[in-house]
Amino acid sequence: MTDDREASGTPEEAEELGEGGAPGAEPVKQDAAAPDVPGSAQEGGAEGGAPPGPPPDIYGVLRFCLGLVIEQAWVHLGLHLAPGMTETQMDLPRARVAIDCAASIYEYLKPDADEQERRATELALTNLRVNFAKKAGQ
Known part of the structure; x- marks a missing residue:
């Protein structure tokens, strides 16, 4: 049945x-x-x-990494809360490494980025650098 x-x-x-x-x-x-x-x-x-699809495009991978590194810079500047934490913590040496890495990644991305993406990334890097200088001067 x-x-x-x-x-x-x-x-x-x-x-x-x-x-x-x-x-x-x-x-x-x-x-x-x-x-x-x-x-x-x-x-x-x-x-x-x-x-399975095609392997990821290197520029897509770099964009993903850039976002992660920029977020880490904000976290280490003590301006964003790290996941799972209840308080911000400032670590300027790590913030400097994250900012420098983000700038380096951006140099590889720049040829593939459109004008809007270039402006947004350059603004983010400028904001990180200004905030780093303020925190380092305190």
Whole structure:
């Protein structure tokens, strides 16, 4: 005997139908901590995950890194709260490293950036440098 019901794919229906779609059968459980096995859904392989796409564009990676480094500069200037912290903490040597790294990353990005992105990044770097000078002078 077969089950002719059509499932809409809700989690409740999956539990009701269980493994193999049979009513009362044991539901299939996904292990969220499964190791990254080549081709697995955890890795985003063909079975169950999104198909692998082209490798990330280096300029996209640099933009991502630039955002992270700029945020770290603000955190080390004591002007942004670090994740998980309840108070800001100032660390000027680390702020200087973050600002210098951000400027270096920007030099590689500049040829690929449009005018709006260039202005926004240069403004962010200027603001970081001005705030660093103020904090260092205190």
